[in-house]
Amino acid sequence: MEPVTKQFKKRNAILACLKSTDSHPSADWIYAQLKNEYPDISLGTVYRNLTLFKQQGMIQSLGTVGGVERFDGNTDPHVHFICTGCDSVIDLPQMEVPQSLCSRAAEDTGGRVAACQLTFTGTCQSCCLRKTS
Amino acid sequence: MEPVTKQFKKRNAILACLKSTDSHPSADWIYAQLKNEYPDISLGTVYRNLTLFKQQGMIQSLGTVGGVERFDGNTDPHVHFICTGCDSVIDLPQMEVPQSLCSRAAEDTGGRVAACQLTFTGTCQSCCLRKTS
DNA sequence: GATGTAAATGATAATCATTCTCATCAAGGA
């Protein structure tokens, strides 16, 4: 199961870590996870490689939540829900932005549309329960 | 035309400045604009009051574009296009997120949905032209 | 008009996520 080459060992680990979770983590969270297996990993390396993966389209960024950038290893188009109470991000995988809106956007702007992002914000179920209890 | 009270003079100016533009500015941009009329205004005051307006629902935040938070004085639901070339933000006022998606989001999460944001990213018309020329 | 109070503000320091720099190291080719 060992990779043939030890090159890109940490790089691959960063990508694998992000792909293996649906928690839409921050760079710091990934860093903390990998710190166990790679005690000498640097936070700079995590940022560096996340930027690289972004450029290559292998991952996507959700933008910042509470001042921190959050990443998503799932590049399939899907919708997100962000809880303003606990900053958790939840996938809404069954939902999709109608294609008609995307083409309208390109027409209306006269530019090129590369991606679209639909995000709901509100209070998640557990935060709702916490408040009423 | 002078307001009856001079209280909240700068606060009102900040809100008026944001409401009077469709450029979806940053705190720093608003600060630079007001610096002319109010040479002693502080950047902290701009941030403070924008945070206040946000909490009161009088304005909305678009999140960060190129690492800086951008604001919108228009709280009517509408769609945005962000150019990754020049970081400009353009309104797509005719477009709306189908109500069916919003209710689906509430159902699927079991939480409370407060807002939704649909954002297209890509290259605006002038950046497209600049590239090909 | 003098005074007290509470809120608003300016100046600036502090915070903190992110990026940059540079020395070091590993891998592969000549």
Add this chain to the structure above:
DNA sequence: TCCTTGATGAGAATGATTATCATTTACATC
């Protein structure tokens, strides 16, 4: 073996945002 290239670690630098605190302002009461 030597050389080149790219990846990394450590830590400094950056820069947007927030916090602090002394000062000012507006308004109410006397």
